[in-house]
Amino acid sequence: MNGIREGWFSEVNALWPGQCMSLEVEEVLLHEKSPFQDVMMLKTKHHGNALILDGVIQVTESDEFSYHEIGSNVPLNAHPNPEKVLIIGGGDGGMAREVCRNPAVKSVTQCEIDELVVNACKKYLPNLAVGFDDPKMNLIIGDGFDFMGKHKGEFDVIITDSSDPFGPAKVLFEKPYYQLMMEALRPGGIIASQGECLWLHLDLIRDMFKFCREIFPVVDYTTVSVPTYPSGQIGFMLCSLNPETNFRKPVRTFTDEEIETLGLKYYNTEMHAASFVLPHFAKKVLEGKAQK
Ligand code: SPM
Numbered sequence: 001m002n003g004i005r006e007g008w009f010s011e012v013n014a015l016w017p018g019q020c021m022s023l024e025v026e027e028v029l030l031h032e033k034s035p036f037q038d039v040m041m042l043k044t045k046h047h048g049n050a051l052i053l054d055g056v057i058q059v060t061e062s063d064e065f066s067y068h069e070i071g072s073n074v075p076l077n078a079h080p081n082p083e084k085v086l087i088i089g090g091g092d093g094g095m096a097r098e099v100c101r102n103p104a105v106k107s108v109t110q111c112e113i114d115e116l117v118v119n120a121c122k123k124y125l126p127n128l129a130v131g132f133d134d135p136k137m138n139l140i141i142g143d144g145f146d147f148m149g150k151h152k153g154e155f156d157v158i159i160t161d162s163s164d165p166f167g168p169a170k171v172l173f174e175k176p177y178y179q180l181m182m183e184a185l186r187p188g189g190i191i192a193s194q195g196e197c198l199w200l201h202l203d204l205i206r207d208m209f210k211f212c213r214e215i216f217p218v219v220d221y222t223t224v225s226v227p228t229y230p231s232g233q234i235g236f237m238l239c240s241l242n243p244e245t246n247f248r249k250p251v252r253t254f255t256d257e258e259i260e261t262l263g264l265k266y267y268n269t270e271m272h273a274a275s276f277v278l279p280h281f282a283k284k285v286l287e288g289k290a291q292k
Helices: 064-076 094-101 115-124 126-133 144-149 167-173 175-184 202-215 256-262 269-274 280-286
Strands: 008-010 022-033 038-044 049-053 056-060 084-089 107-112 137-141 155-161 185-194 218-225 233-240
Touching (some): 022 115, 056 064, 064 155, 064 185, 064 218, 094 137, 115 126, 115 137, 175 233, 202 218, 202 233
Parallel strands (some): 084 107
Antiparallel strands (some): 022 038, 038 049
């Protein structure tokens, strides 16, 4: 079973009941089981190649840039000196590509558990996996939990680019994981962690806000439009150890000329600010003024 019927892949999952995104498929380029998950790479008719893990769309070549540019530049540009960065997950390389592109970053360590994903992306998503070839990069195949437990107080910024909260990634949305990230940060450090969808998972995001506020003095949520994700929206939880951090007002901005030189397609100063503007139903819940 690969979720493909009559030439269409459909992303059916209990996390988004009663709805699904479908992509028209030209060819199944790869379909294998790793020790961790079902890995599929599709050549689609209109969205480029697409990585599917356990039946869920992780990236398509057509829109991956929005997720990766916001997930990297919003936390990096909120930190005065984000020299040493850790990425957990992100096996396609898109997040690494964007983090390495940011001129303030000097070294990037990435810990990804599934080597099959990395190899599949090197072959079929070269425009993302290019991140792995950057001289700033050090890729480790291993468990993010174990890695962070052994690297306390080392990183300025930690970015978690995970799949959704079921199966192996479920723990990445829970308090002990955030505690571990906090301990792996240098003083004043910042984290950005996959923060799900306001339309579908507001109760989860509300609970994450609650425990994040018990660990970090500053907590916020940045949202990004990704057309091929369920409901077209996803966000990142943002937390800082520095009580002075204001994620909404970056300490470093890119001029329009720099945006062009860096090759950014979604992120700019206006998008940075706009990514914090929430619909009223979500704003009330995240500010603790409503339950949902
Ligand atoms: N580098 C990209 C990896 C993708 N990480 C996020 C994947 C999320 C996919 N499902 C979105 C569901 C939104 N509720």
